[in-house]
Amino acid sequence: MNKFKGFTESESFTELPDSFFQNLLKDIDDAAELKVTLHFLWRVEHMEGPFRALSKMDFDVKVLGLSAEEIKLGLEKAVKRGSLLQVKKEAAVYFLLNSPRGRSAIQAIESGKWNPSTSTAPMERPNIFRLYEENIGPLTPLIADALKDAETTYSDEWIIDVIEIAVKNSKRNWKYCEAILKRWKEEGRHGQKNQRDARQSSERYTQSEFAEYLE
Secondary structure, three states, X not given: OOOOOOOOOOOOOOOOOHHHHHHHOOOOOOHHHHHHHHHHHHHHHOEOOOOOEEOHHHOOHHHHOOOHHHHHHHHHHXXXXXXXXXXEEOOXXXXXXXXXXXXXXXXXXXXXOOOHHHOOOOOEOOOHHHHHXXXXXXXXXXXXXXXXXXHHHOOHHHHHHHXXXXXXXXXXXXXXXXXXHHHHHHHOOOOOOOHHHHHHHHHOOOHHHHHHHHO
């Protein structure tokens, strides 16, 4: 058994659906199914855009500690259970969460009104803690708390840009970054909305994201 060194101050966190703990966890008795389900939830939580899906190639044998055959069987069980959805489009096979978003995407793909292969590839959200450590300096508990607050208030794009500005101007401290962010929020910056507005919009998600494909 490899000894785990512990979690760090720079961790990002993954939200899991309540139904996973309330309904699924007690029924999943296969380690492969549990691992691929958790891996899926982690990966899609860090994706942006309406099409949040994975292919078999996205389930890394080294990360999961499973063989390719075990991953295949784990995915089959997750699909059979109904926690994940599977759809084939030409030679590609995609796995999606069995959620309103996932079911809407499946309907659009199967009806031929949407081709995921023409969509922009999902992007993973940057880890602002790692970004800070790599460009500004070591994390302290106070800085970590400040970064968490910033992540809920400002967009990822703003945080990335402001850190680049700090580096460019040799002002490698968070107070400098925070002052710019506050000014952008108060005075506006190219009409962009802050992260809180974006999250509220995502909570109001409906099938309208795929409406043009379902009409």
